[in-house]
Amino acid sequence: MKNRLLTTFIIFFSLQLSSQDLLDVLDAETSETENVVTATFKGTRIVNGHSIENRKDKELEFIISHRFGRVNTGFEELFGLDQSNIRFSFEYGLTDNLTAGLGRSSFEKTYDGFLKYSLLKQRTGANSFPFAVSLFGSIAAKSQKAIAGNERSFAESLFYVGQVLVAKKLNSSVSIQLTPTYVHRNLTAIAADPHDIFALGFGTRVKLNKRVSLNAEYYQQFNKLESINARNSLAFGVDIETGGHVFQIILSNAITMIEKGFITETTGNFFGGDIHLGFNLSRTF
Amino acid sequence: MKIIYTVLACLFFVAISNSQERFLTKNGTISFFSTSPMENIEAKNNQVLSIVDAANGQMAISILMKSFMFEKALMQEHFNENYVESDRYPKATFKGDLLNFDAIGDSKTKTQVKGNLTIHGKTKEITIEATTLKTADSILMTGEFFVELADFGIEIPAVVKNNIAKKIKVNFNFNHKPYKK
Secondary structure, eight states, X not given: OHHHHXXXXXXXXXXXXXXXXXXXXXXXXXXXOEEEOOOSSSSSBSSSSBOSOOOOTTOEEEEEEEEEEEGGGOXXXXXXXXXXXXXXXXXXXXXXXXXXXXXXXXXXXXXXXXXXXXXXXXXXXXXXXXXXXXXXXXXXXXOSOOOTTOOOOTGGGEEEEEEEEEEEEOSSSEEEEEEEEEEEESOOSSTTSOXXXXXXXXXXXXXXXXXXXXXXXXXXXXSOOTTTTOOOEEXXXXXXXXXXXXXXXXXXXXXXXXXXXXXXXXXXXXXXXXXXXXXXXXXXX | OHHHHHHHHHXXXXXXXXXXXXXXXXXXXXXXXXXXXXXXEEEEEEEEEEEEETTTTEEEEEEEGGGOEESSHHHHHHIIIIISOXXXXXXXXXXXXXXXXXXXXXXXXXXXXXXXXXXXXXXXXXXXXXXXXXXXXXXXXXXXXXXXXXXXXXXXXXXGXXXXXXXXXXXXXXXXXXXXX
16 A cells, blocks of 8 residues: 555656756746735826825926816806816926925915825735825915905915825726825915814726726815815826826816815805816926 | 665655756846836846756746836836736746756856746747756756737737837746755
């Protein structure tokens, strides 16, 4: 019995050794690699708000964003196309994980600067980690001249935004992001307006094919400005990527393109037709 | 009975000695170049696995697509996301034979390598010319060949057709060492 077992073992072992496929040998020798999940979103914005994506080391991105007027203003305003708000910005990768940006919006002639840092990356394989975390901070300064009697100091023109971006690429086509947000304004219009507003953002993208994706974004505010009929921001977008360009076509109930604006100052009712058509065009150098 | 055991033992040792005649590298180099009127694109992978069986001249190569490093991060992202689809097809492989393997010695010899190349889930039979050098403790192989993207179902969209060559030049350099389990 013992002998028979030994025989079987030797035959089996010999056969296995000699017939082992060379590619199988290579598979066995491949060490488990650490895979950082990339391209969770195509652009640095989901629609209006930031995604976890950063510009990489020494890359410069120029973004022109555009929002027309409300489509329900009718034919006389050519469905909002007569009005236009614009923001342009330069965004630069200081390192692979830290991006700095400077922008200027025509709405209230606002300048903004931001830093975005990629804290944790989603990983598969060795040292796997289930999601990615980025931190975002921005300062915006309104420079539009105040009406007489309503003058404000520079400090009173400032707004601050802090965000934690938590994103997960579920599979090669679907990604989701949760964005807890804090907005502070130094000056409020009326005493009943809160200086600090908290919101939670939801974002997603679904790839339609290799170069086109459908994006959606919603920010739920937990307290709102009282001086305006503030609403939660809802936006949909289509990303089209061609080489170094990402082209986004957007439908949004917000007219502004920076966080302090579209999260807390949106008044449009998306389902009442207060929709702004817009574009984000980005070129990476 | 004894004879049977002797035969089996011989088989066993032949098998072992066979496996000892394999030569392997885990840090072979493959780089590729795309030359076009608009821009040149270059990528390099230093973690290519390659194995040669010195008993019969068979060889196999395994390439992790995500290990190709590009000059620009965006190129690397597009390579993995839009062209070779690394999530679906993580590896490119080659399996074939060094023709006239016995003629290879310790001076550089031109050798034909014939086999199946698989990229992006598509397989094509190719014959490559390699410069080969064999000593007691290494098999060195270098060479270059061209890969036609259309053969492997890799599409180039019209807007970037001036940025990416249809034929990509591939260079390889493998320094195989005796493979011990």
